[in-house]
Amino acid sequence: xxxxxxxxxxxxxxxxxxxxxxxxxxxxxxxxxxxxxxxxxxxxxxxxxxxxxxxxxxxxxxxxxxxxxxxxxxxxxxxxxxxxxxxxxxxxxxxxxxxxxxxxxxxxxxxxxxxxxxxxxxxxxxxxxxxxxxxxxxxxxxxxxxxxxxxxxxxxxxxxxxxxxxxxxxxxxxxxxxxxxxxxxxxxxxxxxxxxxxxxxxxxxxxxxxxxxxxxxxxxxxxxxxxxxxxxxxxxxxxxxxxxxxxxxxxxxxxxxxxxxxxxxxxxxxxxxxxxxxxxxxxxxxxxxxxxxxxxxxxxxxxxxxxxxxxxxxxxxxxxxxxxxxxxxxxxxxxxxxxxxxxxxxxxxxxxxxxxxxxxxxxxxxxxxxxxxxxxxxxxxxxxxxxxxxxxxxxxxxxxx
Amino acid sequence: xxxxxxxxxxxxxxxxxxxxxxxxxxxxxxxxxxxxxxxxxxxxxxxxxxxxxxxxxxxxxxxxxxxxxxxxxxxxxxxxxxxxxxxxxxxxxxxxxxxxxxxxxxxxxxxxxxxxxx
Numbered sequence: 001x002x003x004x005x006x007x008x009x010x011x012x013x014x015x016x017x018x019x020x021x022x023x024x025x026x027x028x029x030x031x032x033x034x035x036x037x038x039x040x041x042x043x044x045x046x047x048x049x050x051x052x053x054x055x056x057x058x059x060x061x062x063x064x065x066x067x068x069x070x071x072x073x074x075x076x077x078x079x080x081x082x083x084x085x086x087x088x089x090x091x092x093x094x095x096x097x098x099x100x101x102x103x104x105x106x107x108x109x110x111x112x113x114x115x116x117x118x119x120x121x122x123x124x125x126x127x128x129x130x131x132x133x134x135x136x137x138x139x140x141x142x143x144x145x146x147x148x149x150x151x152x153x154x155x156x157x158x159x160x161x162x163x164x165x166x167x168x169x170x171x172x173x174x175x176x177x178x179x180x181x182x183x184x185x186x187x188x189x190x191x192x193x194x195x196x197x198x199x200x201x202x203x204x205x206x207x208x209x210x211x212x213x214x215x216x217x218x219x220x221x222x223x224x225x226x227x228x229x230x231x232x233x234x235x236x237x238x239x240x241x242x243x244x245x246x247x248x249x250x251x252x253x254x255x256x257x258x259x260x261x262x263x264x265x266x267x268x269x270x271x272x273x274x275x276x277x278x279x280x281x282x283x284x285x286x287x288x289x290x291x292x293x294x295x296x297x298x299x300x301x302x303x304x305x306x307x308x309x310x311x312x313x314x315x316x317x318x319x320x321x322x323x324x325x326x327x328x329x330x331x332x333x334x335x336x337x338x339x340x341x342x343x344x345x346x347x348x349x350x351x352x353x354x355x356x357x358x359x360x361x362x363x364x365x366x367x368x369x370x371x372x373x374x375x376x377x378x379x380x381x382x383x384x385x386x387x388x389x390x391x392x393x394x395x396x397x398x399x400x401x
Numbered sequence: 402x403x404x405x406x407x408x409x410x411x412x413x414x415x416x417x418x419x420x421x422x423x424x425x426x427x428x429x430x431x432x433x434x435x436x437x438x439x440x441x442x443x444x445x446x447x448x449x450x451x452x453x454x455x456x457x458x459x460x461x462x463x464x465x466x467x468x469x470x471x472x473x474x475x476x477x478x479x480x481x482x483x484x485x486x487x488x489x490x491x492x493x494x495x496x497x498x499x500x501x502x503x504x505x506x507x508x509x510x511x512x513x514x515x516x517x518x519x
Contacts, residue, residue: 186510187510188425188507188510189507189508189509189510190505190506190507190508191505191506191508192500192504192505192506193504217489217491217496217497218485218489218496220489256484256488256489257448257484257488258448258451258480258481258484258488259484259488261451261452261455262481265455265459328508338458338459339455339458339459339461339463339466339474340455340458340459342463342474342478343454343455343458343474343477343478343481344481346425346477346478346481346482347481347484349425350425350428350429350481350482350485351485353429353505354485354496357499357500357502357505358496358499358500360500361498361499361500
């Protein structure tokens with residue numbers, strides 16, 4: 001049994017000297033502040049909205065309604081294989097071109113007057129065309145949004161000209177995950193609308209301090225253990241915009257009967273952890289920590305991805321307004337080869353969903369009480385440094401002209 | 402209960418027909434709206450059978466699974482769903498102060514995964 005002196009000390013990497021451990025929270029919850037965030041963060045950022053594998057074939061498309069950007073996007077793969085995004089608007093009278101969902105089409109026809117567009121966005125057909133005067137069809141294609149694919153993630157940027165390309169935006173993360181996303185397929189997806197500011201929502205998923213308490217009933221002994229009783233993160237990295245930390249596994253976790261079956265007939269998925277790094281890209285468990293559980297990576301501003309072995313979870317936080325956030329959680333698991341693995345998935349899926357639901361339980365309560373003004377400057381621990389970093393990056397973007 | 406089609410070796414699980422819920426959302430809702438005693442009866446009946454169930458299902462192919470085999474797969478999936486409150490010693494089938502299950506919307510993944518909605 002390791003001595004108590006073996007307790008894990010977090011290794012902090014990156015610029016941490018200029019972080020503030022007290023956050024003036026009240027002003028960040030105001031509607032006017034959110035409008036600043038919308039204009040200077042969301043309208044300037046590269047934002048992941050889909051996976052390229054969601055639109056696998058020429059003509060494949062999906063609709064992404066994004067109230068944060070006050071638009072709906074049509075993401076489509078063209079006949080040339082390229083993934084593009086467009087404002088989902090017919091260029092005739094502004095009708096929403098495709099109402100909902102996803103599928104595969106050779107062309108998109110507006111239900112209003114029948115104008116028809118290609119998956120590459122060209123205007124193909126204007127019905128009763130000779131009744132229009134001075135119609136320049138070449139300029140009436142779908143309105144494009146800058147779109148780039150990184151690994152399997154489709155990012156969009158709604159600025160007329162993005163300030164930097166996607167790879168520069170991703171910075172230190174850009175080269176770290178080669179081939180990772182191709183390991184998994186989407187196993188389940190769910191969505192919740194919470195009456196809570198989006199910053200508070202992101203914050204609840206980007207620190208590990210809470211796990212001993214909020215998750216005490218659902219995942220009591222998966223992290224930490226006697227070698228790390230306070231579950232200190234072994235590694236936290238502050239990048240220019242994003243951040244990453246590794247979570248510590250408890251090597252003495254005791255399997256329950258159903259979990260023992262899930263592990264025997266399948267592979268370990270959150271909340272169980274497999275630390276085998278064979279073939280894993282360098283961004284996963286970057287310190288190659290021995291008792292690694294998974295990594296939490298915040299893709300600034302509003303996406304958090306939990307990177308595991310055999311699984312990952314994607315969390316999207318889309319503010320609707322200052323006090324309303326859409327939270328989408330996608331579970332991605334290894335492709336099951338046997339029916340036993342499919343049953344095993346169900347153990348980890350239902351447990352992971354429970355953990356997610358617990359993370360949601362404090363959001364509206366925090367919103368309610370912080371709005372009271374009774375607590376104006378919450379103090380953050382070193383284990384919550386990712387939040388401190390996030391607020392710093394936010395301030396930098398808001399201060400930009 | 403004779404109308405519940407299960408593989409003959411697992412006919413003893415027919416009394417638990419109300420747990421035959423093919424979709425993840427329905428299994429979750431069934432769990433959190435069932436009382437602990439009812440849930441425990443299902444868990445206690447399934448646990449000693451699970452090794453046999455999984456061995457049997459692993460001998461089958463997903464693509465050619467018949468209706469009885471699929472029902473057995475769904476029951477095994479429901480067992481995994483109910484295992485949490487039983488094995489973790491909760492006082493009810495959901496945690497105290499849980500986020501309301503009704504507000505969790507399950508999105509379709511059918512077009513994007515090899516196995517369809519679950």
